Amino acid sequence: MSRRDALAGRLARLKKDGLSPPVKKTHGKVINQPFKLSHLDGWSEISPYVWKKTVSYENPLNEVYPQSLLLPQETRSDNLIFYDTETTGLSTGAGTIPFLIGIGCVNDRRFEITQLFLADYPGEIHLLEELNRLFREDAVFVSYNGKTYDSHLINTRFLMNGLRVKKRQEVDLLYTSRRLWKNILDNCRLGTIEKEIMSITRGPDIPGAEIPDVWFDFLKTGDTEKLERVFSHNLQDIYSLSLLLHQIEEIIEGKASHLSYDRFSLGRTLLFHNRHEGINLLQQELDRGNRKAGEFLSLYWKRHGEWDKSVAIWQRMNHRGYHYFSVEELAKFYEHKAKDYREALKYIDKILKGPVPPAQEIREKLIHRKKRLLLKLEKEV
Known part of the structure; x- marks a missing residue:
């Protein structure tokens, strides 16, 4: 053929x-x-089959976030581009195209969202050319799952239409959101975080899974009633991205203690970035009885040679004598660091003879360590 x-x-x-x-x-x-959108408020046709609308909102962002873990150092908010796409499918393959793209940025102290809408297939090249003009290479792009989906889809469409793909420095808020809320919320969808964390209640909305069908119905009938909900959905997504970035930055700076979030995960992340505020967060979680926080903090002090602090945490967590992690770490310390084999043996015997027998795998490891300690004690005699 x-x-x-x-x-x-x-x-x-x-x-x-x-x-x-x-x-x-x-x-x-x-x-x-081509179908017209001129009867809808604010839309204007910028080329055949491509329509554009710009909406202005109050700017929720600070000028800079000096303690940011997400943004490059000293990034100004007016150099951020927030973006999101509504597409004809859920894959990033060649058959999927973005028919609506929202771009949010700070302009003259206002937060402006520009939407580009594709009214039919022939206009795709014009939509992408306009998008290429708006996508500045010096900007920092902010998305929600954009690294995995939106960015790849846009790049694919650029390549298929013979356009140069500009490099984009991207911050994907999905990953940080998962660190902060995956153990607290049922899921980390943007809509869930809006409702449960930021107290945002959307008006009439449309489920994301239904959006592709709305565009195809529009092509068949020209009906814009459901399409208007898609436009509203996209606007809210973009504005929520700006609110979410600000909220996360407030949490990192310790200015949102009233919010629910995983303090252990944030403390661990802060320490990973050599931010000592993480120590306070982990200590607070340990005081609340979070054993994972105690384990992580004790190993942090161990790596830095702060043995007194590590031992104090292990002894605190093992106050009843049956916390396996602490027993093992205390036994290691007294055997290898303090060279006090009898003290190490005391911790092992207590857990072996305790009221709750340890699991078989743990028991075998403890017995192996005990035999080694007994041999070392015999050599001392």
Whole structure:
């Protein structure tokens, strides 16, 4: 089959499914007639099949976030671009296209969101050219799952349309959100975080899974009623991204103690970035009875040679004598660091002879350590 025949077959199938552009007859000729959005407030046609709208909101961002873990050092908020796409499918394959792209940025102390809408397939190249103009290479891009999905999809469409893919420095808020809330919320969807953490209640909305069908219905009928909900959904996503970034930065700076979030996970992340505020968070969690925080903090002090602090945490966590992690670490310390084999043996015997027998694997490890300690004690005699 030739390429021309294959293309003709595809066009025939599209027409059969009702996906061809609307047409009207003029003096015996058939011409393409793109749907209009001019009856919707704020939309203007910038090229055939491509429409644009800009909305201005109060700016929720600080000028800079000097203690940020997410943004490059000294990044100004007016150099951020927040973006999100609404697409014809859920994959990033060649058959999926973004028909609506929202771009949010700070302009003259206001937060502006520009939406680009594709009214039919022939306008895709014009939409991407406009997007390329708005996507500054010196900007820092902020998304929610953009690294995995939106960015790859946009790059694919650029390549398929012969456009140069600009490098983008991207901050994906999904990863940080998971650290802060995956152990607290049922899921880390943006809508869930809006409702449960930021107390945002959306108005009339549309589930994301239904959005592709809305666009295909629009191509068939020209009906914009459901499409308006898609526009609103996209606007809220973009503005929520800006609110979420600010909220996360407030948490990192210790200015949002009233919010629920995983303090152990944040403390661990702060220490990973050599931020000593993480020590206070982990200590607070240990005081609340969070054993994971105690384990992590004790090993942090151990790596830094602060043995007194590590031993104090292990003894505190093992106050009843049956906390296996602390017993093992105390036994290691007294055997290898303090060279006090009898003290190490005391901790092991207590857990072996305790009221709750340890699991078989743990018991075997303790017995092996005990035998080694007994041999070392014999050599001392």
